Each structure stands twice: as structure tokens, then as C-alpha cells.
Amino acid sequence: MFSILFAAFLAGLSTCLGAVLVLVWGRLGRRSFSLFTGLAAGVMLAVVLLDLLPASLHYGSIIQVISGFAAGTFLMVALDLILQRENQSPKLDYTYLKMGYLIAAGIALHDLPEGLAIAAGFIEPGHLGPLIALAIALHNIPEGMATAAPLAAGGFSPLLVLFINGLVSLVTPLGCWIGLLLTRTSTAVLSSLLALAAGAMAYIVITKLLPECLRLHPPTARLGLAGGFTLVLFLNLFL
Incomplete structure (x- = not known):
């Protein structure tokens, strides 16, 4: 059990690796931020x-998928409204900070069912568990970049950026631990969690990431968008 949780911890920790890459890159210009x-x-x-x-639909009904997706979207809308307040510090750009908070929340929601998926993969015979953990680790690197870039642009210190990414990274082993305790994850619960994460992430992409990166530098944004989509497609085809 410890080795499985350690694999999930490493997969989650790659979020911090993405944050480190952004911080090492230095102050982000318009093209760099648009690319990330x-x-x-x-x-x-x-x-x-x-x-x-697709996984949510596999484990549950279309009604569960739609309701879970809607719940994830409404949750992000609620968080967005809560964060709609005036910036109290002239040293911080709250527009970017709010984006970073929302991305971190969405990734955390996404990481919980990912942890469950790692647990389920290791329960099944074969090499599915390590492959799932590797795929999730690779996914988390650009997600860590997405969290770190707006927080750094908003004025947060590198240590605080890493701390927030570190908190997000712990959600993956938490989900794995829950999955191992349940041994056989309830398909209904797993379907709802997957759809919830899908709704949250779709809201972030459509309302936050795409408008901002396309505003800053459209050609670079399209290049990053195509590269990110291709990366996940490659992982799905070959891992």
C-alpha cells in the first residue's frame, strides 16, 4: 500500500515541477505567459x-455525467463570484491571482479522481497502475505551470507559489488513499467525481485560460493549445 501511495505522491508532486519550471524561467513576458x-x-x-x-460515461449514466458536469461548473462559478472583490494590495494583480486560485481549485478537483484512478489501476493485475501514475504525472507538469504562471504574474513570492502548488499536489495521494480504503471504488461516485472535475476544468479553460492567452499573443496561444492537446492525445494513444 505504501508503494502505491508513494507513486501517487510522485504523480501529484509533478505539479510542483511545473511550478518550478515557470519560476526558473523568470519574469514571464506576454508570449511566455500566453504559451504556458x-x-x-x-x-x-x-x-x-x-x-x-468518456470515463465518467463508462462508469455511470448520461444523467450522472450531465449532473456532475453541471455541478462542477456551478462550483467554479460560485468560487469565481466569491473571489470577485477589490484588490486590497497595490503590489498584487488580483486578476491574475484570481485566475491562479481558480486553476488550482479546478486541478485539485481533477486530481481527486485521478488518485482514485491510480488506486484502481494498481488493484487490477498487470502494469496499468504505473502507466496511469506516469500519465498523470506528465499531465500535472503543464497544470502546475498553469497554476504558477498567474500567481507569479500577480505578485506572489516563489515560496508562496510553490506552497500553493504543494497543497494541490497532495490531493492526488489523498484520492489514491481513499480509493485503496474502498478497495473497489463505487462506480456511481467515481462517475460523478469525474464529471465534476470535467465541468470545473471546462469552465476554467473557456472563461479564463483561452480568453487571456488569446488576448496576450494569439499565435503563441494557438501553438500552446495545439501542443497541450497533442501531448494528452499522445499519452492516451501510447500509454
Whole structure:
């Protein structure tokens, strides 16, 4: 059980690796920020369309998928409204900070069923568990970039950016631990969680990531979007 949780922990920790890459890159210009956010938008969009929604439909009914997707969307709308307040600090750009908060929340919702998926993969015979963990780790790198880039642009210190990404990364082993305790995850619960994460991530991509990266530098944004989508497609085809 410890080895499985450790694999899930490493998969989640790759979120911090993505944050480190952004922080090492230095102060992000318009093209760099557009590339990172476009890449994350492509990854998140592909995960929603190619992984989360099909898996949710596999484990549950169409009603569960629709209700879960709607719940995830409404949850992000509620968080967005809560964060709609005036910035109290002249040193911080709250527009970017709010984007970072929402992305972190969406990725955390996404990471919980990912942890369940790792647990289910290791329960099944064969090499499915390690492959799922590897795929999730690769997915989490650009997602960590997406969280770190707006937080850094908003004025947060590198340590605080890493701390927030570290908190997000713990959700993956938490989901794996829950899945191992249940041994056989309830398909109804898993279907709803997958759809919930899909709704949350779709809201973030459509209302936050795409408008911002296309506003900053459209050609670079499209390049990042295509690259992120292609990356997930490659992982689905060969892992």
C-alpha cells in the first residue's frame, strides 16, 4: 500500500515541477505567459474531452455525467463570484491571482479522481497502475505551470507559489488513499467525481485560460493549445 501511495505522491508532486519550471524561467513576458496558459488550456481541454467525460460515461449514466458536469461548473462559478472583490494590495494583480486560485481549485478537483484512478489501476493485475501514475504525472507538469504562471504574474513570492502548488499536489495521494480504503471504488461516485472535475476544468479553460492567452499573443496561444492537446492525445494513444 505504501508503494502505491508513494507513486501517487510522485504523480501529484509533478505539479510542483511545473511550478518550478515557470519560476526558473523568470519574469514571464506576454508570449511566455500566453504559451504556458495556452499549453495548459490544451492539456485541460484534452483531459476533459478524451479522459474525464468518456470515463465518467463508462462508469455511470448520461444523467450522472450531465449532473456532475453541471455541478462542477456551478462550483467554479460560485468560487469565481466569491473571489470577485477589490484588490486590497497595490503590489498584487488580483486578476491574475484570481485566475491562479481558480486553476488550482479546478486541478485539485481533477486530481481527486485521478488518485482514485491510480488506486484502481494498481488493484487490477498487470502494469496499468504505473502507466496511469506516469500519465498523470506528465499531465500535472503543464497544470502546475498553469497554476504558477498567474500567481507569479500577480505578485506572489516563489515560496508562496510553490506552497500553493504543494497543497494541490497532495490531493492526488489523498484520492489514491481513499480509493485503496474502498478497495473497489463505487462506480456511481467515481462517475460523478469525474464529471465534476470535467465541468470545473471546462469552465476554467473557456472563461479564463483561452480568453487571456488569446488576448496576450494569439499565435503563441494557438501553438500552446495545439501542443497541450497533442501531448494528452499522445499519452492516451501510447500509454
